Amino acid sequence: MSKFGLLILPACLLAVAPAYAAEPSPDSIPRGKEPPPLPAPVRQMLESAMASGNQGDIDTVAKVARQAYPESAAEVAAITNAYAERRAAEQKAKIREASVFEMWKGRGELGGFSSTGSTSEIGISAGLSIQRAGLKWSHTLTxxxxxxxxxxxxxRERFLASYQPRYQFDPSGFIYGLAQFERDPIIGFDSRYTSSVGIGYKLIQTKKMDLSVDIGPSLRHVSYTDDGTETKVGGRSSLDFGWKLSPALTLRQTASGYVEDDLRSATAQTTLTTRLVSRLSMNLSYNIQYESQTPLTDERLDTLSKATLVYDF
Known part of the structure; x- marks a missing residue:
């Protein structure tokens, strides 16, 4: 349904209303008597919105229909609930039948940054993330x-690549795995490999807000720029918080930390995403990285501010 259609929808419903003005109110309907049916033109508008597949249009039409015909609110709810159940069943069937190479979604970003700490400069930043969400399993590569x-x-030369599978064993609980590679010779290591397996929980799950945390043991192998190597067992924990401030504005906070016998490291990133058009967004992010040991610099804390354009695919 077009934006023009949504603008004239209330007027259309009001135009239909006089023909049904004689319909009794819910209080005037005798007990045991069925409420009047939803007017055919209104039902057609609702069915047209559902046929478009646009959930925003469906919600708008249903809301206006309930306001214009409160005595038919139960029927409107029944229609939209049946549609939601049908769509959910279709989506589950689609996921079951999909091959491992299907159902992937992703986003790429490109932009610039300014940094302080071990370096103070301006540079180029790029990123890629792809994800596949199944009924129980999800896979994320970044x-x-x-x-x-x-x-x-x-x-400045910092690279990161990671793969994180996740198994959802109930609506809130999950088991995660992590394999990660990092390179940052400016602060003292040519490569750092991380593996971790643990358990997590979704503390908040709403349309506008989500929060999940996880914890587990970790194993990290580091190759330093001075040719030394080190392998350590420790613990890892992370959180992921998202808040949809408006239909076009989202705030996300991620953080992770590692604790080993004599080493501590942590990273946190705050991102504000503004949707520009359907697939194009702009990210403003601020990243903090802490390393308790940095062989080539006295700085323990690095910050990174970035502005990037993001394309969803």
Whole structure:
């Protein structure tokens, strides 16, 4: 349904209303007597919205229909609930029948950044994330790169790639796995490999807000720029918080931390996403990274501010 259609919808319903003005109110309907049916033109508008598949249009038409014909609110609810159940069943069937190469969604981003801490400069940032959500299993692959080369020297070179499978064993609880690679020679390591398995829980699950936390043991292997290597067992924990401030504005906060016998590291990122058009958004993010040991610098804390354009596919 077009935006123009949504604008004239209330007027259309009001135009239909006089023909049904004689319909009794809910209080005047005798006990045991069925309420009047939803007017045919209104039902057709609701069915047209459902045929479009646009949930926003469906919600708008249903809301106006309930306001114009309160005595038919139960019928409107029955129609929309049946539609939602049918769509859910169709989606489950589609997921079951899909191959491992189908049902993937992703987003790519590109932009610039300014940094303080071990370096103070401006550079280029890029990222890619793809995800597949099944009935129980979900798979997420992410990659990011922050790079700058000035006057023949590389002053920032941070790369990250990770794979995280998740098994949802009930509506709130899940088991996660993590395999991750990092490279950041500016603060002292050529490579850092991380693996972790643990358990998590969704503390908040609403249309506008979600919050999940997880915890588990970790194993990290580091190759330092001075040719030394180290493998350590520790603990890992993370959180993921999202808040839909408006249809076009979303706030997300992610954080993770590692604790080992003599090492501590943590990262936190706050992102504000503004939707520009259907598939294009703009991200403003602020990242904080803490390393208790940085062989090549005295700085323990790095910050990274980024502005990127994001394309969903």
């Amino acid at each position: 990659g990011s790169a922050d790079y700058r080369r000035a006057n023949g020297e590389t002053s």
